[in-house]
Amino acid sequence: MTQEIHFENENLPMRAPEQVMRLERMGSFHQSRLSFMRVLLRRLKRENWQFDRPRFDLDENGVGVATYRVKGPQRTYTLVAFAHDLPDEMRSDRVIAEAWDTTFTLVDGEPSEEDISRLSQNVPLQEAGRISEHEFVLSRANRSVRLFDHVVDVLASGKQPDAEKIDATGYLMRTTAVYGSGKFGAADRSTWANREEFSGSFQPELLSVWLIRTFVIDLVEHLARMKGGDRAVRLDKPLRRRLGIGNSTGLGMAPFLINHPSLIHAWINARETALARVRLVAKIDDEIMQDFGQLVERAKINTENWSSEHALQVKKVADLLSDLTKLSEILKTELLTNPYPFNGLYEWGVKHLSLEGQEQLVSLMLEPFPDLVDELSQTMSADEGGQFRINGRMPLFELKDLVTEFYGWTNLIDFSSPEAIARVWYTSEEKLEPRLGERFEEPIEAYEQPLCPGRDARRLHSDLRKWQDGETVAAFLLKHPEHRHMVRRIQALTSNPYGEIRDNTIAAEMLPIDLLRCKLSFFGATKFDPRSDRWVRITMYQNAPYPDELAFIDPDDCAYPALTK
Amino acid sequence: MSWSLVEARALAQKAARGAGMHWGHAEEAGFAATWLEARGLSGIEALARYLENTVQSGGVKPNHCPIFQGSAISDCNDPSLLPALSLYQPILLLPFIAAASGTDTWRIIWGDKAFSTNASDVYPFDRTALSEQIESVGIEKSEAQLQINDCYPRVQADRKVFIEKLTKLAHRTYAPSTEESRAKGAGGAD
Numbered sequence: 169m170t171q172e173i174h175f176e177n178e179n180l181p182m183r184a185p186e187q188v189m190r191l192e193r194m195g196s197f198h199q200s201r202l203s204f205m206r207v208l209l210r211r212l213k214r215e216n217w218q219f220d221r222p223r224f225d226l227d228e229n230g231v232g233v234a235t236y237r238v239k240g241p242q243r244t245y246t247l248v249a250f251a252h253d254l255p256d257e258m259r260s261d262r263v264i265a266e267a268w269d270t271t272f273t274l275v276d277g278e279p280s281e282e283d284i285s286r287l288s289q290n291v292p293l294q295e296a297g298r299i300s301e302h303e304f305v306l307s308r309a310n311r312s313v314r315l316f317d318h319v320v321d322v323l324a325s326g327k328q329p330d331a332e333k334i335d336a337t338g339y340l341m342r343t344t345a346v347y348g349s350g351k352f353g354a355a356d357r358s359t360w361a362n363r364e365e366f367s368g369s370f371q372p373e374l375l376s377v378w379l380i381r382t383f384v385i386d387l388v389e390h391l392a393r394m395k396g397g398d399r400a401v402r403l404d405k406p407l408r409r410r411l412g413i414g415n416s417t418g419l420g421m422a423p424f425l426i427n428h429p430s431l432i433h434a435w436i437n438a439r440e441t442a443l444a445r446v447r448l449v450a451k452i453d454d455e456i457m458q459d460f461g462q463l464v465e466r467a468k469i470n471t472e473n474w475s476s477e478h479a480l481q482v483k484k485v486a487d488l489l490s491d492l493t494k495l496s497e498i499l500k501t502e503l504l505t506n507p508y509p510f511n512g513l514y515e516w517g518v519k520h521l522s523l524e525g526q527e528q529l530v531s532l533m534l535e536p537f538p539d540l541v542d543e544l545s546q547t548m549s550a551d552e553g554g555q556f557r558i559n560g561r562m563p564l565f566e567l568k569d570l571v572t573e574f575y576g577w578t579n580l581i582d583f584s585s586p587e588a589i590a591r592v593w594y595t596s597e598e599k600l601e602p603r604l605g606e607r608f609e610e611p612i613e614a615y616e617q618p619l620c621p622g623r624d625a626r627r628l629h630s631d632l633r634k635w636q637d638g639e640t641v642a643a644f645l646l647k648h649p650e651h652r653h654m655v656r657r658i659q660a661l662t663s664n665p666y667g668e669i670r671d672n673t674i675a676a677e678m679l680p681i682d683l684l685r686c687k688l689s690f691f692g693a694t695k696f697d698p699r700s701d702r703w704v705r706i707t708m709y710q711n712a713p714y715p716d717e718l719a720f721i722d723p724d725d726c727a728y729p730a731l732t733k
Numbered sequence: 734m735s736w737s738l739v740e741a742r743a744l745a746q747k748a749a750r751g752a753g754m755h756w757g758h759a760e761e762a763g764f765a766a767t768w769l770e771a772r773g774l775s776g777i778e779a780l781a782r783y784l785e786n787t788v789q790s791g792g793v794k795p796n797h798c799p800i801f802q803g804s805a806i807s808d809c810n811d812p813s814l815l816p817a818l819s820l821y822q823p824i825l826l827l828p829f830i831a832a833a834s835g836t837d838t839w840r841i842i843w844g845d846k847a848f849s850t851n852a853s854d855v856y857p858f859d860r861t862a863l864s865e866q867i868e869s870v871g872i873e874k875s876e877a878q879l880q881i882n883d884c885y886p887r888v889q890a891d892r893k894v895f896i897e898k899l900t901k902l903a904h905r906t907y908a909p910s911t912e913e914s915r916a917k918g919a920g921g922a923d
Contacts, residue, residue, distance in 0.1 A: 298734055300735070301735070301737070301886065301887055349739055350737030350738065350739030350740050351737075351739075351740060352740070353734070353735070353736065353737060353740070354737060355737065356737045356738050356739045356886065357739065358738075358886075359886060556760075556764060557807060557832060558804075558807070558808050559808075559810075560805075560807075560808025560809050560810070561808075561809065561810065594907075594908045595906060595907050595908065596907060596908055596910050597904065597907035597908060597909050597910055598910035600907065603908075605908075610911065611908075612908045614908075615906060615907065615908035618756045641808065642805065642808040642809050645757075645804075645805075645808060646805060649755045649757060649758055649795075649801070650755045650757075651757070652755060652756070652757020652758060652760075652761075652804070653755070653756040653757040653760060654757075655757070656757060656760070
């Protein structure tokens, strides 16, 4: 592979935050080389991590405990898996559920018998239990009713399940929550943030999910053996790889993107920097050109297999398919032989593709350039504490300028109209989960969370106008403590321009699934399947290698389905 | 049983909001309580006592509020600007003084208590520095050499009763569930 690259970081053609940070575009993001699952598997492979299963004590009903140990160059971690006997009527994906088919924790190091005994009293209770500073992640998963029993039955009878049936669901179990970073007693992120293997974002959580995927296969094969005895067979490896881990994500995840501006900036900035670098590649060789053409065909297969019953998503998938067809047509022209071929292709995409197609193109363009892209994954975390203090000595004219710079877009919104403030983000007493309510239909306004920066910036702006330019932020905040959270946010945005969503997050027409899709694409999810405007199903690690395959399968080559010969 | 600093901070923030603070000050309350806990001092207890008092006495009174006054000092980056006021739980001022101390060490005095603090630490280690009433607080620059306290990466088990008090206050930020909100919630099984 040869490529000529001419770039200096300060001159990168970065897309403006005002263009990128719109909900409709964020709701069209796709996984890429920088997605956290791919970052994780690349590292595990590169560093030759070792995997084993020290314990597998499940009874004939599949109830018991198993442990999965992973050894890296410096440290060892263990997933402790508890399998339960859950009656069908108790299976719910809602956060408010109280029992699950399986529950998990990721332990720092190797758990002792006492640890496992302590964990067995707590992990199955999930939010109602407590884990400790020796654990990093708490999670649970439920069976897919459609597929799980079927696969057990078929394997027990000595046969393999149909590939079509497997593809129709894509997973045997789905996680309904994966908690990390100090939640429910787990170790604070600061205790492991400096560990090389967890640099980037959500690496302990996604390590857990990857190991859960292995446990689920072991569980299914165990149950088939219990049922079929000697007749039972193991799942064929190519079939096995088609199974990921499902995930249901609801509103709980949506506020994350608003509550962590410096982290979101780091994610988006890495992806935008990668895009800008690729646009500055002056020339590519035939091999890259051919590989890229194949990649587009593989993305097309992925899209053809992407089913959703949600009207919005059905249209988006149809648009995407048509976009990818246009893309394969344009690749038959001379476009990529021109100087700065991917810049030309990107600009063509802006003119001819839907947002869904444009963002798919961005993700695809990063694929041929690991040398330009992959190192940026190390920048995808943030020291949020460093941005906490308010600079009270800042003169108000500077603050006014910042409001204009980051919230100029709010001038177009009439916040006195009911449609502009129709929604309220709040937390329910019932299970402490974030919800989105209707301001004019429910008695919830008193409980509103500060998740509407656009409106709050306008309120701040209206009070700021009454103050002289030379006065200070500190003096202003003494009189207006109600604006303190917004002032903190705005000052932090000066070094995190991609950290703010340039859309009204309480508007009547706002779609929470756009927020979810953005975050899940950075995780590395494919085939987003919204089930309403506020929750979405995805599959994680579909087609990815299992621990026993990582040594001889390139996980980056599994991000899109293979071309059928 | 112990609590992570992250969850204690989130809880303290919600509790402060539940007790009637504006969001920005609630964030400062979470910061202050866990800054103290990380140094072995009773931040969670001090905040819980202060917030309970706030609720019982009809709301935040900025002139007596250690979070409000502490935030103002932090904003100005100058501990000497602390006005001559009487404050509840003055120990909650320490994290803000520390944040604004630059390269200096400051000595804070109330009643028969005195603490020195700089950008990273507090001296002496004294977990009995809580106060039942408002205290007039003095501040002066100090030449003291601070002894480094042990670092406490967790909120210790003996804080349980005050974690529970904060949990109760945090509940004031949660909307009671209605059938409608449940129906509009997220998700369901297949």
